[in-house]
Amino acid sequence: MKTYTSTILLLDDCSAYAITQIAEDVKTRSIKMILNTILVAYKLHSRTEIELKEVAKNSEMSIASVRKAFKMIESIGGVEIEQASPTYLTNNRNVKLIKFPDLSSIEMMPKPSSDGVNVKGSSSRTLIIKSYEKENIYIPDDYRSNKNEFGTQMPMTHSDSSLIAFGNTIEKSKLYRNPISRQNNLVQSTSGIINEFDVSIIDLLFQKTVTYFSTLPEDRFNRMDSTIRVPFFIEDLLKEKSLPDVTENRMAISESIIRIWNSQYQVHDQYFSRYSESTAQEHFQYFAGFRGLSANAEEPLIDENGKLSRPYVSVNVNWNPDIFRYIKNHSYYIVQNVSVNKFPTTLYTFYRKLRFLMMSKQLRPICQASETLLDIVTVLWSSESTQTQFKICTRFISDIHKSFKRPPNLEFITMSDVQGDDRAKVADLNLGGFHFTIKIPHPDRPENAANRKSEIFMEYSEREVIEHSGAKYTVSSGVKCSGTLPNPLIYKRKLILNTLKRYSKFREIAFGEINSEYYMDFTVDGHYYILTRYATDAELEKIYLHVTDWLDAEYEIVYLYFEEQLGRLKNLPWITLETLNSISTEYFIERNRIIEFVCQNIRSMKRIQRDGYVELISRLSTST
Structure with a gap:
């Protein structure tokens, strides 16, 4: 039997899929990290x-x-093992090469049964406390709204809390210093991978962080520092995710939260790199201090019927205060609508x-160039195979089809028949202000x-998308957002006009009479008004x-009618x-008189600007 001095694993979509399946099933924390x-x-x-060795x-x-982890990969049926060619050799001469031919030729190991879970060992990883006061956690009375509104809860078993906290062992740590804020941050556990579901959980954590701090008493909010936990x-x-309350979904x-924490460097490079003013090395600052999953009772509680009921299980995150400055200035990047x-x-x-x-x-040209579903998917997921x-x-098609069959989702999706084609359907989809019309064969x-070639038409209003997410769109200053509640009338433009x-x-x-792209003028009760993007909030009110x-x-x-009209206007040329x-x-001329002059002389404004606005000042100064 040949003895190899090292092993090289070839990485591609096939091997990544197989390794992901193993990582989801494996029970050992060290193997999962590897x-x-x-x-x-x-x-x-x-x-x-x-x-x-790397x-x-x-x-x-x-x-x-x-x-041991490599042996688990080798045990997958269909994996090829051979001696590495000189192309892959490093300092070792005799190297084993592991490669996956394709997905159709490999056989994954059967998933272990969930029956008879061994609580011993995993329970030691669970941080169980009797009161939140011990962890300096403050929970306002109205923070969680009415707990009786939640769905039916599954009775808790003695192993349930251990299942919820499974794999949450944090052993590695490293101290980082932010050169800007001069704050030290202890960061623990440095590897991991996230998926699209994890990103939606990140958004939820952000939203609930904002909600939490908005409900804090003023004295406690003023004492906020990097030690406070949410x-x-x-x-x-x-x-929030509209998921049934069962152990599988809790897991x-x-x-997902564990993966987010383990992947925090990569998460923040992806999540903030295009918008954050900080460098890539500082992105972890926004998610530093994950505390862990915890239950607020050492023993299962018993309800009125004598059945075991699940205690509240929470995730406590120690946020860096810098995140709130980011949220304040960029709230429209955070999903806020339920x-x-x-x-x-x-x-x-x-x-x-x-x-x-x-x-x-960058979205407008993509919408204009995309004619099929595959066209837009190719652009949005350009890095994928x-x-x-x-x-x-x-x-995408499956989610539309399933969502249509669920009554709560009928508010954002409708489907109609296609004349002359019994199978095909036309779906009208409203994704938070993005309107899709897609013909599904x-x-x-x-x-x-054939569904990949589904004809698709997409349109959107920047104003509608921003306000739907719960932020305020201010016309006079462009996209400027602050947290507000979404307006239920935002989609009903035709209804507003008809009303x-x-x-x-x-x-x-x-x-x-002039349908200008720069101003809107009208006369009401003998008063003449000209509205532009330069109008102040006080003037508009x-x-x-x-x-x-x-x-x-x-x-x-x-308000909604005129704000919608103003949202379509451009800045004065x-x-x-x-x-x-x-x-x-400087010349003591009323601002509105200048705006009225500009609107009436738009075609001459380039010449007037070139002359230093001499004509504008002269005509307005001499007129009464």
């Missing part, structure tokens, strides 16, 4: 091969543990990717190749109140807001 290290090398660093170094595990109840996360969320959180994972990921592209001003893109198309068979038309006086409003009183209508309807204010201050 397998996650291999996945990080492939998914995040685009490695095509990795040597045994895995041991990166995972900080022993050579013996890594050999509790996240598993029941709340299940409810899914718990392990209806979006309940989207199936693939649809949620679609929404998230589309919104990021919209914020970076063709086979993976095909699978995403299948999951075989909705009952999502895996059908206004019911007021007899609405038809008496004399709108300007005064106009809205006048129109509301004159129509004897509801203020909110009038050839004059900036700063120049406008400067002329008004």
Whole structure:
């Protein structure tokens, strides 16, 4: 038998899939860490091969543990083992090469049965406390709303709390210093991998962090520092994700949070790199201090019927205060609407990717160029293989089909028949302000190749997307967001207009004959108004109140109508807001008179600007 001095594992989609399956089933924490290290090398660093000793170094595990993990990979049916060619040789001459031919030729090991879980050992990893006061956790009375609104809870067994905290051992630690804030941060456990479901959980943790701090008493909020911890109840996360309260789903969320923590360097490089002003090395700061999963009772509780009931299980995260400055300035990057959180994972990921592209001003050309479902998937998942893109198309159609059959989801999806084709359906989808119309040839068979070529039409309003996520869209300053509740009338543009038309006086409003992209003018009750993007909030409120009183209508309807019209306007050409204010201050000319002059002379503004606004100042100064 040949003795090898080292082992090299070839990395591709096939090996990554197999290793992921093993990592999900394995019970040993050290093996799970080793397998996650291999996945990080492939998914995040685009490695095509990795040597045994390198895995041991990166995972900080022993050579013996890594050999054991490699043996598990070798035991998969269909894996090829051979001597490495000189192409892969490093300092060793006799090296074993492990490679996966393709997915169709490998046979995964059967998953272990969940019966008879050994509680011994895993229970020692569970941090169980009797009161949150011991951990300096404050829970406001209204933080979790009405606990009686939650779904039916499954009775708890003695091993349940151990299952929830399975694998949550944190042993490695490293001290980092932020050169900007001069804060020291102890970071623990440094490897892992995340998926699309994990990203949705990150968003939820962010949202609930904002909610938590908004409900804190003022004196406690003023004492906020890097030692304060925010509790996240598993029941709340299940409810937000619209998942049944069963152990399998609790495990899914718990392990997701563990993966997020283990992957924090890579998570924040992906999550903040395009928007954060800090460097890539500092991204971990936003998620430093994961405390662990905990239960608030040492023994199972007994309800009125004598059955075991599940105690509250929470995830406690010690946030760095820097995150709140980031949220304050970039709240529109964080999903805040409950209806979006309940989207199936693939649809949620679609929404998230589309919104990021919209914020970076890259989405419009993609919408115009995409004619089929596969076209837009290819752009959004450009780094994935063709086979993976095909699978995403299948999951997209499957999520639409399943969502339509679930009554709670009918609010964002409708389906209609196609005349002349009994199988095909047309789905109208509203993903948080992104409107899709997609013709699906075989909705009952999502895996059908014809579905990838589904004709798709997409349209969106930046204003609608931002306000749907729970942020405020301020017209006068462009995209400026602050946390507010989503407006239930935001989709009902036609309903708003139809409602206004019911007021007899609405038809008496004399709108300007020129349909300009820079201003909107109209006359109400003898008063002439010109609205532009330069209008202040105080000016707009005064106009809205006048129109509301004159129509004897509801203020909110009038507000939504005009805000929608203003959202379509562009900045005035050839004059900036700063120049406008400067002329008004220096020459004692009313700001609104300057705006009215510019709107009436838009075609001449380039020449007027070139002359230094001399004509503008002269004409307005001499007029009465």
